[in-house]
Amino acid sequence: MEFIKAYLAKRKNENTLRTLLALDTRGPGVIVRQGQKYVDFSSNDYLGFSKHPKLIDAAGQALDVYGVGAGASRLLSGDLKLHHLLEEETASFKHKESALFFNSGYHANVGVIPVFAGKNDAIFSDSLCHASQIDGAILSRAKRFPFRHNDMEHLEDLLKKERANFEKALILTESVFSMDGDLAPLRSLVELKERYNCVLMVDEAHATGIFGNQGRGLVDAEGLSEYVDLIMGTFSKALGGFGAYIAASRLITDYLINSARSFIYSTALPCSIIAANLAALEVCKTEPGRGPVLLNRAQRFRAVLSKDDWDVSGESQIIPVMIGESKTALDYAGILLEKGFQVLPIRPPTVPEGTSRFRFSLCYEHTEEEINKVVEAMRELRRYHVG
Numbered sequence: 001m002e003f004i005k006a007y008l009a010k011r012k013n014e015n016t017l018r019t020l021l022a023l024d025t026r027g028p029g030v031i032v033r034q035g036q037k038y039v040d041f042s043s044n045d046y047l048g049f050s051k052h053p054k055l056i057d058a059a060g061q062a063l064d065v066y067g068v069g070a071g072a073s074r075l076l077s078g079d080l081k082l083h084h085l086l087e088e089e090t091a092s093f094k095h096k097e098s099a100l101f102f103n104s105g106y107h108a109n110v111g112v113i114p115v116f117a118g119k120n121d122a123i124f125s126d127s128l129c130h131a132s133q134i135d136g137a138i139l140s141r142a143k144r145f146p147f148r149h150n151d152m153e154h155l156e157d158l159l160k161k162e163r164a165n166f167e168k169a170l171i172l173t174e175s176v177f178s179m180d181g182d183l184a185p186l187r188s189l190v191e192l193k194e195r196y197n198c199v200l201m202v203d204e205a206h207a208t209g210i211f212g213n214q215g216r217g218l219v220d221a222e223g224l225s226e227y228v229d230l231i232m233g234t235f236s237k238a239l240g241g242f243g244a245y246i247a248a249s250r251l252i253t254d255y256l257i258n259s260a261r262s263f264i265y266s267t268a269l270p271c272s273i274i275a276a277n278l279a280a281l282e283v284c285k286t287e288p289g290r291g292p293v294l295l296n297r298a299q300r301f302r303a304v305l306s307k308d309d310w311d312v313s314g315e316s317q318i319i320p321v322m323i324g325e326s327k328t329a330l331d332y333a334g335i336l337l338e339k340g341f342q343v344l345p346i347r348p349p350t351v352p353e354g355t356s357r358f359r360f361s362l363c364y365e366h367t368e369e370e371i372n373k374v375v376e377a378m379r380e381l382r383r384y385h386v387g
């Protein structure tokens with residue numbers, strides 16, 4: 001076990017050691033830690049759906065009817081009508097013919113990517129793709145060609161040089177990037193995928209619920225649902241629940257049922273979660289104003305921080321503020337915590353060395369006063385601690 005001790009000591013030295021928080025409780029926009037309440041800017045519960053009464057009610061009713069666990073995988077006796085209903089509703093929400101549910105976004109990416117690319121194939125992926133997409137690509141054993149973030153010229157250069165050397169090719173991107181909060185040039189990606197005969201898979205984990213009409217995502221907002229072969233999205237972030245889907249043609253979902261190992265070899269999600277997810281889709285339609293309110297608020301928040309000379313970026317509810325060194329980011333986060341704000345720094349290896357950052361994620365439930373106060377706390381940080 002010496003190698004473990006050495007590894008942990010090294011991570012501690014580098015200020016990259018990860019530890020857990022063990023919160024007393026959390027709610028949208030707030031956490032309670034050791035009896036102390038903090039405004040939370042680090043969750044993906046963007047719309048506050050995790051505590052929405054309609055989701056809680058739906059989950060509770062399903063719990064009474066179906067019990068706790070699903071009992072088996074979907075291909076054994078864990079496949080209930082409720083799972084199918086959620087898949088039908090999700091397909092229609094995403095304007096695709098069909099949808100297949102996975103136990104998490106991680107399961108979806110590591111399960112689906114190896115189905116579409118094998119050892120004679122190529123994967124062209126944005127260099128900021130999520131770890132679950134990268135892991136899916138590694139598992140696939142395909143030759144990997146990362147392209148510079150959102151750089152379509154670089155992607156086209158790679159396609160020109162390499163596409164003909166491989167049988168199948170898959171292009172991977174996120175629509176809203178999880179750490180940088182910016183948007184993929186989806187139209188250009190569709191053009192390239194058509195020109196070079198590739199399959200395009202778009203991860204909408206951070207767009208679902210926020211972008212597009214009633215939160216249908218960025219692919220839908222751009223009118224591209226028909227052209228993106230595989231639309232992946234999660235219920236675990238803005239939709240406040242759990243699990244993920246691939247929305248695609250029926251041909252593809254039938255194929256995935258037979259080939260995606262993370263779908264085949266894992267117990268189905270419990271019906272309480274499936275029912276809450278169904279309720280979340282309903283709330284997206286009945287309360288469609290939350291996403292636009294949040295995006296508007298994020299825009300103003302970004303403008304104020306930028307005016308205060310912070311290096312701010314993003315085009316979504318995710319607002320990265322570049323800090324630089326890991327230790328500095330940790331120190332600043334500690335200062336904000338003392339003032340009542342949880343803004344967890346994102347550090348290597350999640351982001352490249354020297355680009356540690358605050359990743360403010362706004363939540364619909366944050367009040368105007370809370371936002372103003374965190375802006376003031378950032379001003380004080382600049383006044384007394386920066387440079």
Ligand SMILES: Cc1ncc(COP(=O)(O)O)c(C=O)c1O
Nearest residue numbers: 104105106130132178205234236
């Ligand atoms: C872009 C992206 N894809 C996939 C996932 C994984 O989703 P889940 O948390 O449902 O496993 C995440 C979550 O961090 C993500 O940010």
